[in-house]
Ligand SMILES: NC(=O)c1ccc[n+]([C@@H]2O[C@H](COP(=O)([O-])OP(=O)(O)OC[C@H]3O[C@@H](n4cnc5c(N)ncnc54)[C@H](O)[C@@H]3O)[C@@H](O)[C@H]2O)c1
């Protein structure tokens with residue numbers, strides 16, 4: 001499988017590295033607008049191949065999309081990251097134009113590609129990719145929930161004092177500081193509800209820490225995170241490449257599911273060779289459903305800013 005990753009910055013390079021380490025793709029093409037940057041990242045990564053034992057060929061290109069031709073999956077990480085104190089939504093002014101242009105270039109050279117959108121504000125950038133490309137809805141997927149759920153599991157394992165491999169849990173809703181919905185009611189440790197192990201107050205702390213997971217790291221790092229985001233994207237690309245039908249919460253264009261329309265937002269979906277194979281409608285209680293509606297209203301509000309920007 002040939003995979004294109006546009007944006008060879010922190011997340012794009014990390015994503016390329018994890019894809020190569022999993023050794024399932026024949027080629028990863030990194031593209032960046034900065035002269036020689038993607039080529040340099042590709043060369044550096046290729047010099048880890050004999051050390052890390054992978055055969056994936058990583059190449060770089062300065063904005064030459066002919067090199068990406070025939071990609072089966074394309075990941076959009078191009079754009080600016082937030083700085084401490086900013087929200088993801090504040091990035092819309094610059095990133096909307098970049099994502100629209102990049103998405104068009106990808107499809108021009110790889111008309112059958114499945115696109116994974118990472119650039120922020122991710123749900124709105126996913127919606128923009130849908131609106132500007134008009135592809136079947138299963139071919140454009142926003143990455144946010146896979147990362148947020150990984151952070152939820154990290155926080156839960158920390159609170160329970162157990163290995164992360166004991167934990168199962170999921171975050172749905174918008175990929176924003178206020179819009180994420182960590183489903184604490186459904187989270188388990190080896191099938192046992194996590195509420196059996198920690199107090200309601202502690203569980204609420206976990207929920208709040210999960211929601212601001214990206215902001216917390218941005219404050220510590222001075223820019224946003226890249227290892228877990230890169231790993232989350234690589235897991236989704238792997239699910240497509242291997243047609244694994246793994247379930248991830250991810251930003252999907254909804255047409256009535258969860259009572260929502262004309263919005264891309266995080267819901268559980270089965271990911272396989274066709275991209276989104278199925279959107280899974282789980283039963284939410286009234287409070288969770290209210291949270292999802294509130295989160296969707298906020299994403300729609302940000303979508304409403306698109307006309308002025310892209
Ligand atoms: N969805 C998520 O969960 C998630 C997670 C982490 C980061 N992000 C987002 O991903 C984006 C990238 O983050 P980062 O930390 O890698 O930033 P970064 O600055 O390290 O890298 C971005 C790269 O995009 C390149 N770029 C800009 N315009 C371009 C264009 N038109 N064509 C090709 N390349 C272009 C830049 O030159 C830069 O190298 C940000 O918007 C960030 O908010 C999203």
Ligand SMILES: O=C(O)C[C@H](O)C(=O)O
Nearest residue numbers: 082088120214215224225
């Ligand atoms: O926090 C950010 O701005 C980047 C990303 O969305 C994340 O959650 O790490």
